Amino acid sequence: RVLRQLEALPVTPILDDGARFYVTDRRGFKVDYECRNNGMACAEVPNLADFLDFAPCKLLMSTDPTFESNTVSLGRCSELKYEVSPQRVNQLLHTITAANTITTIYVRCDAGYEASLVSSNAVSLSVQPYAVPVSEQWYIIGSNIGINPWYNSADDVGTGLLPLYPTSDNTLTYTALMREGEMFKLVRTPGDWNDQLDSWAWVELCDGIWIDYDMLMQFMVSTTGVYTITMTTNNSLAPHVAIEATTITPGALASVSLTGAASATLQPTRSTDNHDWWAPVSLDSDGALSLVLTGKTVSTVGGEGFPYGTTTAGSTGISAKAGDYIVFYNDITGQYNFYTRDAGAGVSAF
Numbered sequence: 001r002v003l004r005q006l007e008a009l010p011v012t013p014i015l016d017d018g019a020r021f022y023v024t025d026r027r028g029f030k031v032d033y034e035c036r037n038n039g040m041a042c043a044e045v046p047n048l049a050d051f052l053d054f055a056p057c058k059l060l061m062s063t064d065p066t067f068e069s070n071t072v073s074l075g076r077c078s079e080l081k082y083e084v085s086p087q088r089v090n091q092l093l094h095t096i097t098a099a100n101t102i103t104t105i106y107v108r109c110d111a112g113y114e115a116s117l118v119s120s121n122a123v124s125l126s127v128q129p130y131a132v133p134v135s136e137q138w139y140i141i142g143s144n145i146g147i148n149p150w151y152n153s154a155d156d157v158g159t160g161l162l163p164l165y166p167t168s169d170n171t172l173t174y175t176a177l178m179r180e181g182e183m184f185k186l187v188r189t190p191g192d193w194n195d196q197l198d199s200w201a202w203v204e205l206c207d208g209i210w211i212d213y214d215m216l217m218q219f220m221v222s223t224t225g226v227y228t229i230t231m232t233t234n235n236s237l238a239p240h241v242a243i244e245a246t247t248i249t250p251g252a253l254a255s256v257s258l259t260g261a262a263s264a265t266l267q268p269t270r271s272t273d274n275h276d277w278w279a280p281v282s283l284d285s286d287g288a289l290s291l292v293l294t295g296k297t298v299s300t301v302g303g304e305g306f307p308y309g310t311t312t313a314g315s316t317g318i319s320a321k322a323g324d325y326i327v328f329y330n331d332i333t334g335q336y337n338f339y340t341r342d343a344g345a346g347v348s349a350f
Contacts, residue, residue: 003048015048020202022048026238043202044238058110059084063096065106065122070096093129094168102128136233138164140174142184146269153191158278158326161190162269164231165328165335166308175228175332177250177273182221186231186241197241204242219243226250226332250275250332255294258327260317261287266329277329288317291329291336307338
């Protein structure tokens, strides 16, 4: 009730959970000052009252009928009626099941919290998440990225900065071997240093990575290892970035090429420790493509998704659409991305 009353006043309430700040206006009075003064990240949310963890009702969706794993929240509310858009449901489905795959999911409502929690009966649904274009593309740039580190322009995509690999319309990932002393940033628009990840983002770090806030959210590597960056975009809201250390020991490929409806030899993006490959490719008509990986052995792989996805051994190919692309391939994760860019927008559009 207090938060509802504050929302009607010309003030900027700040909710603090001990780890980060939550606000409804990231540009509100003193918000940036409080973030920097306390060394805490800040997340912008639609409203504070509905965002609280102890909202009376929470709508859950899961592929597990027990809701003990693979479960996401569709939202929290204090009303008897709660509406969720099909687009929001589809976004969340991408986090718990694969696109274009018919899956049984379960939906239920939880009321109360902790020892007082009461759950409704679960309703089962048969769904098929649809693949959608990336709504907001982000890029990684740094001392360890590309053959021209820190080169930042639209023409430097592939050589100076790399697009993160989409896994859904609002989730992007990047996995790489990073060495002690290297540094990187996340930018949204190639060529625009003002449009980069800053302290307004919600960032979760692991051991081995730290942030130099004096350099406007510059990530610093203190321990050599393979790390995965996962970014979830929220349109006008602040993105969520999580960086995790992995136990992966990556192998090495001698070459990567594209065959089928079009052919291209992918180039390494780095002279050392390379695990990302890229090449421009044009398709005059729709057709199937495969990636030929040459290492200790030669293997041909394809994938189910387009314009992005993950390769699987034995796949018959990637069903590609006609167009002009820059294809990226990560040999650690097997992810591929047929990337295009709206002129001057820095946003993938397929």
